[in-house]
Amino acid sequence: MKLIFLGPPGAGKGTQAKRLASEFRVAHISTGDMLRAAVSAGSDLGKQVQATIDSGQLVSDDLMLELIKARTLETDCANGYILDGFPRTTAQAEALTKMLAERSEQTPSVLLIEVSEADVKARLQDRLAKEGRADDDVNVQLERLRVYQKQTAPLIQYYRERNNLSVIEGTGTVDEVYQRLTTAVSSKK
Ligand code: AMP
Numbered sequence: 001m002k003l004i005f006l007g008p009p010g011a012g013k014g015t016q017a018k019r020l021a022s023e024f025r026v027a028h029i030s031t032g033d034m035l036r037a038a039v040s041a042g043s044d045l046g047k048q049v050q051a052t053i054d055s056g057q058l059v060s061d062d063l064m065l066e067l068i069k070a071r072t073l074e075t076d077c078a079n080g081y082i083l084d085g086f087p088r089t090t091a092q093a094e095a096l097t098k099m100l101a102e103r104s105e106q107t108p109s110v111l112l113i114e115v116s117e118a119d120v121k122a123r124l125q126d127r128l129a130k131e132g133r134a135d136d137d138v139n140v141q142l143e144r145l146r147v148y149q150k151q152t153a154p155l156i157q158y159y160r161e162r163n164n165l166s167v168i169e170g171t172g173t174v175d176e177v178y179q180r181l182t183t184a185v186s187s188k189k
Contacts, residue, residue: 001026001080002108003185004087006155009144010123011113011170016181017084024185026080029071031064031088056143058151061091069099083108088152093159109188110159111181115170120145 001024005013014030021028035053038046049059068086071077087093097107115123124141159165166184170177 001185002105003080003082004108004110004159005082005084005113006110006152006159006165007113007170008115008117008120008148008152009141010120010127011115012123012174012177013084013113015174016113016178017082019178020181020185021082023182024080026082027074027076029068029077029081029083029086031067031083031085034067034071035059054140056140056147058088058147061089061095064088064092065095065099068096072099087155090154090158093155107162107164109185110165111184112156112165112167113170113177113181114167117145119171 003020005017007013014032017030018028035046035049039050039053040046045063049063052059064086068083072081083096087096100107121141124145125138128137128141156165166188168177168180168184
């Protein structure tokens, strides 16, 4: 099973992807978590990306692709994986399609978690209060939303045209959204 989770920051992708990955015994690949771990570890990669993450902008496509190419070859991906936070640009989506074609693997199914802008803003404020994440101060939140609209939202059309997009209503409780996701995933099998 290979899935891509799309949706604005604060849509609940991380929570849902983690749960689904554990139930289906596939890897949960969160590029945001990978980058934050690199920053915490103080690695060269971490030093390279810290300012970009803190500003709410996107890390370069080349760097992200390099990360994804290596990560998806790790043994825990043998059963499949859920991509959470990648691809985020059309260039990344095209590169992913190419990478999978080179490996003779199909393009994953894409699940869009749809949430209204007002809900997204409320959730981001909530997350800010709970986690105190450095990249989540109010201005950065708004910048991240703008970046999503401009650079990532076009992927909805990209995947819609390739017939592998399912739209999941992202409002409601975590359990309600999870139920909708599992129904959508099961119908694809
Ligand atoms: P996330 O936790 O997915 O919201 O990611 C946190 C930050 O990491 C983003 O705001 C970006 O700066 C960076 N990031 C994560 N995934 C990507 C990606 N696929 N392309 C570019 N930057 C990314």
